[in-house]
Amino acid sequence: MNIVQIISGNDNGGGARHVLNICSNNIFDMKSSIVTIGKGFLYDVAIKNNIEVVNFAYKDILGEKFLNYLKRNDIDILNFHGAKSNFLYSVINRKLNIPCAVTVHSDYRYDFLNNKLKKYIYTPLSIRGLKKFDNYICVSNYLKNLLDKSNFTGNKYVVNNGINFNSPKIVLARDDLRMEFNINKDDFVYVMVARMHPIKNHDTLIRAFYMLQDQFSDTKLLLVGDGELEESLKHMVEDLKMKDKVIFTGFKNNVLDFINASDISILTSFNEGGAPPLVVLESALLKKTVICSDVGDMNLIVNSKNGYLINPKDKKDIYNKMEKAYLNRDKLGVVGDNFYRDMLNGFSMKKFWENYYKTYLHILGGVK
Numbered sequence: 001m002n003i004v005q006i007i008s009g010n011d012n013g014g015g016a017r018h019v020l021n022i023c024s025n026n027i028f029d030m031k032s033s034i035v036t037i038g039k040g041f042l043y044d045v046a047i048k049n050n051i052e053v054v055n056f057a058y059k060d061i062l063g064e065k066f067l068n069y070l071k072r073n074d075i076d077i078l079n080f081h082g083a084k085s086n087f088l089y090s091v092i093n094r095k096l097n098i099p100c101a102v103t104v105h106s107d108y109r110y111d112f113l114n115n116k117l118k119k120y121i122y123t124p125l126s127i128r129g130l131k132k133f134d135n136y137i138c139v140s141n142y143l144k145n146l147l148d149k150s151n152f153t154g155n156k157y158v159v160n161n162g163i164n165f166n167s168p169k170i171v172l173a174r175d176d177l178r179m180e181f182n183i184n185k186d187d188f189v190y191v192m193v194a195r196m197h198p199i200k201n202h203d204t205l206i207r208a209f210y211m212l213q214d215q216f217s218d219t220k221l222l223l224v225g226d227g228e229l230e231e232s233l234k235h236m237v238e239d240l241k242m243k244d245k246v247i248f249t250g251f252k253n254n255v256l257d258f259i260n261a262s263d264i265s266i267l268t269s270f271n272e273g274g275a276p277p278l279v280v281l282e283s284a285l286l287k288k289t290v291i292c293s294d295v296g297d298m299n300l301i302v303n304s305k306n307g308y309l310i311n312p313k314d315k316k317d318i319y320n321k322m323e324k325a326y327l328n329r330d331k332l333g334v335v336g337d338n339f340y341r342d343m344l345n346g347f348s349m350k351k352f353w354e355n356y357y358k359t360y361l362h363i364l365g366g367v368k
Contacts (some may be wrong), residue, residue, distance in 0.1 A: 001033045001360055002074055006088075007081040009055055010040025012251065013195055014083050014278045017104045018161065022079075023051045025353040030360065035069075037061065037084055054324040055346070061088060066257075067095060077360055079103060079137070083111050086129035091179050093132050099363050101135035103159075104143045106273035112244050115355060135363050137356075142277030156360045157349050161274045162352025163281040165344050171254045177261040181222070181247050188326055189220045190291075191262035193255045193279045194269070196227030201268040201312050203229075206236060206246065208318035214244050214325055224258045227249040255279070264325050266291040268312050274329035276301050276347065285345035288335040301346075 005019045019042070023032045024261040029040055033052035034247065036043045045151040046053035071076075080089050080102045084274065108126055130136075136156045144156050175185065183189060190209070202223065210220045222231070230248065231332065237246045252258065260267055265283035267290065275297035276284075283290045292302050294309040302309050308321040 001030055001250065001364060002031065002076050002333055003077045003079055003360060004073075005034045005061065005081060005129075006036065006085045007036060007042060008040070008084045009036030009038040011041040011082060014161075014274055015103075016042040016045070018052065018103070018274075019081055020045065020049065020357055021164070021349065021352060023045060024049070024231075027353055027358070030353070030357050033066055035066075037088065058088070067091075067207045068098075070098065071151040073203050077101060077178045077363060081132075081363075083108070083126040083129075087125050088129070090125075090129035090132050096211065100133060101359075101363055102130060102133045102138065103137040104130070104147065104273065105139055107143065107146060107271050110271050129285065137359055138342065139273055140297045141300075142275065143273050155363070157362070159160050159312060159355040159359060160347055161203060161276060161278055161279070162347050163285055163343075163347045164349040165285060168210065168256050168260075168285050169258055170257055172257045172261075172263045177257055181249070182244075183220050183222075183247070183261070184218070187218050187220045188329060189214070189222055189262040190264055190266050190322060191222040191224060191258050192266045192268065193224040193258065193282070194267065195225045196223075196229040196233060197328060198229065199270050199301060201270050202233050203236060203316050205318060206233065206240070206242075207258065208315045208322060209246065210240050211315075212322050213242065213302055215323070219245070221246045221250065221260060222258055223247065224249045224252055251277055256282060256286065258290055259283055262288065263329065264289050267293060268318060269293050269295065270308065270312050272296045272298065272361065276343070281347055282337045284336075284347075287333070287340045289325065289332045289335040289339060291318075291325060301342075302339075306335060306342050326327035338345070 007019050027323045034046050036055045039055050043053055043055055049157040060066055075098055078100045080086055086102060134164055136147055138153055138158050141158055144158050147156060196202060213219050227262050234248060237243060254324055258281055264290050272295050280292060289307050291310060292298055293312040311317045
């Protein structure tokens with residue numbers, strides 16, 4: 001089967017990595033390439049990794065150029081990703097005579113939380129696009145249930161995120177990275193890898209950490225990522241006089257290096273569509289314990305034996321779990337090992353590929 005993934009070329013989040021993972025599959029009968037809307041991070045990474053990728057401008061997809069490309073390449077399924085491609089589908093779907101599916105990566109109600117104008121304009125357009133699909137591939141049961149409750153008709157499948165549990169690629173060694181960012185060898189480091197968007201809840205994390213570092217002077221907080229809130233969060237840290245405690249790294253490709261250099265991973269999102277989020281799987285890959293928001297399907301994944309769940313709206317609860325991890329730092333290795341084994345059993349890349357393959361077969365079996 002010949003599958004095309006359609007996604008914005010500048011996507012640099014979990015959706016982008018999800019698509020790259022699909023296209024790296026080793027299933028003989030599942031060829032997957034990418035069509036990007038514009039160029040950017042994802043387009044560049046695909047080329048660097050020798051993944052077949054073609055870029056189209058919006059006008060080209062709306063015109064005949066894109067349709068001719070599909071005919072020439074004998075495409076079996078179009079798999080759309082992200083709000084931009086979903087809206088595009090709502091415009092061109094009547095011109096398409098091949099099966100189409102959308103992978104739902106997040107709770108569509110919160111995609112534009114960072115901008116009130118975009119929220120009220122683009123959210124309805126995104127929903128309009130989503131509702132025109134006949135096939136929904138959800139990255140968690142939470143998202144599937146959301147679509148059911150919101151009266152989305154069509155076939156719904158669940159394909160959880162996966163990760164390659166073979167030897168992780170560490171570019172910069174733990175001690176070298178700590179030295180580069182002025183982190184002492186004995187400092188206890190929390191790391192959060194996330195775009196700086198309101199849904200990720202950095203500000204509550206920073207306030208919880210403010211309470212913690214006041215009690216334990218050998219703690220540091222690494223914030224890996226960028227986004228529209230970066231400058232305001234930096235001002236917040238400066239106002240709290242924690243510039244030497246909270247480290248902003250900006251966007252990084254090699255996030256595994258930063259997780260490896262930390263003692264524990266944390267994710268304080270108000271909402272997470274993926275089960276598990278890729279950064280949680282990356283933490284498991286390195287046998288790191290996670291502190292994670294109790295949202296979506298996470299209570300089915302993280303438990304008292306392999307990590308900590310938090311209420312993202314409760315600063316005190318975040319503080320308590322961060323404190324508990326610090327006080328039990330000698331036991332985090334065992335907890336991290338437990339987490340690794342649990343994720344290895346349920347969320348391998350092989351299982352991810354096989355689930356997509358079965359889903360595509362079902363869609364091609366004549367199901368609208």
